[in-house]
Amino acid sequence: MGTARYSGEFKRDVVALVESGGRRIGAVARELGVNPESLRQWVARSRAEAATSGEGGEGPLSPAEREELQRLRKQVRELELEREILRKAAAYFAKETGR
Numbered sequence: 078m079g080t081a082r083y084s085g086e087f088k089r090d091v092v093a094l095v096e097s098g099g100r101r102i103g104a105v106a107r108e109l110g111v112n113p114e115s116l117r118q119w120v121a122r123s124r125a126e127a128a129t130s131g132e133g134g135e136g137p138l139s140p141a142e143r144e145e146l147q148r149l150r151k152q153v154r155e156l157e158l159e160r161e162i163l164r165k166a167a168a169y170f171a172k173e174t175g176r
Contacts, residue, residue, distance in 0.1 A: 081112075088119050089123075091105065091109060091116060091119065092116075092120050092123045095120055096120070102116050102117050102120060
């Protein structure tokens with residue numbers, strides 16, 4: 078007996094169906110023609126990833142998304158520092174021209 082390959086999107090949709098509907102894994106698996114143990118593993122993996130990511134909603138971040146998030150956070154810190162420097166410079170020059 079061969080193994081079926083399901084797309085990531087299909088797996089996410091089926092897991093969402095189980096989690097949002099409060100339906101039993103066995104019932105959903107029979108309805109969709111999926112092996113109940115496979116579905117059980119997908120649900121467990123999804124819950125584990127959600128728990129370790131610290132995120133709700135859309136699930137965990139991919140490595141590329143995590144890298145981009147780090148890059149963007151660094152950029153935000155740099156821009157905030159630049160803004161603070163410019164604010165202080167503007168205050169200094171405003172005070173100097175007021176003399």
